[in-house]
Amino acid sequence: MRHNQSAPRVFIRPPTRDDAAEFLALMRASEGLHRGLVSPPRQSPDFARFLEQSDRPDSVWLMVCRNEDERIVGAFHLSQIFYGNFRSAYMGYYAGGPYAGRGYMTGAMRLVLRHAFLHLKLHRVEANIQPENTASIALVRRAGFTREGFSPRYLKIGGRWRDHERWAMLREDWKPVSRKQ
Numbered sequence: 246m247r248h249n250q251s252a253p254r255v256f257i258r259p260p261t262r263d264d265a266a267e268f269l270a271l272m273r274a275s276e277g278l279h280r281g282l283v284s285p286p287r288q289s290p291d292f293a294r295f296l297e298q299s300d301r302p303d304s305v306w307l308m309v310c311r312n313e314d315e316r317i318v319g320a321f322h323l324s325q326i327f328y329g330n331f332r333s334a335y336m337g338y339y340a341g342g343p344y345a346g347r348g349y350m351t352g353a354m355r356l357v358l359r360h361a362f363l364h365l366k367l368h369r370v371e372a373n374i375q376p377e378n379t380a381s382i383a384l385v386r387r388a389g390f391t392r393e394g395f396s397p398r399y400l401k402i403g404g405r406w407r408d409h410e411r412w413a414m415l416r417e418d419w420k421p422v423s424r425k426q
Contacts, residue, residue: 255318255352257307257360260299264308265292267317275342283339284402285320303327305334305365309353311344318344321357323370332368334361338381345380354388355421362416369416373399373409385412389420 260268269292272285286292299306303326309319319340326334336357340350361367372390374381390412398406 253352254312255309255349255356256312257309257321257353257356260296260306260308260320262296264317265289268292268308268320271317271341271343272339275339275345280403283337285339298322298324305360307353307357307360309340309349311349317341318349319353321353323357323361323365323367326365326367332366334365334367334370336361336370336372338372338384350384351387354384358388358414358419359421362419363421367416369413371411371413373411375402375407376410382410382412385414388414389418390414391418 269287269289272287275285276287286295295306298304299322303324305323305326307321308317309321310317319338321336321338323334323336338350338354338357358370361370371393372381372385373396374385376382376395391414392410393413394411396409396411399409400407
């Protein structure tokens with residue numbers, strides 16, 4: 246089932262139970278890429294929790310799939326979505342190791358921001374990234390995020406409190422990409 250948002254090389258869609266084997270295999274194959282940076286689901290119980298979280302009203306999880314063969318190449322999530330006067334969410338994401346550095350996540354980022362700002366009607370999307378995660382910082386820079394600050398020992402990952410840079414994009418700073426690109 247395709248989501249109604251597609252870029253030249255990828256599309257995004259909600260996760261399903263049928264994704265478990267493919268997604269878990271991809272995340273296990275990506276442990277070296279993710280180590281110390283993110284902790285995606287790697288086992289069936291983790292994927293079940295992942296699906297439960299995707300059904301919550303304050304969370305949106307999206308699989309990134311290649312148009313050419315519909316293979317899952319990564320995932321994005323918008324979490325802790327606040328509406329009312331705040332209209333904000335935190336963004337997280339991870340590419341599958343075999344697909345990293347090939348531009349899939351750049352195309353998906355455009356789609357996720359379109360979804361966040363047009364469909365969810367958010368005002369702000371924030372991504373917190375460890376300073377040594379240069380690929381992730383490059384991704385948000387390409388998308389037009391602004392570095393807002395530094396948060397020491399911000400988030401516990403892999404059993405350690407880790408420093409993060411805070412990057413954000415506001416709706417009025419977002420520049421949608423035309424469908425032709």
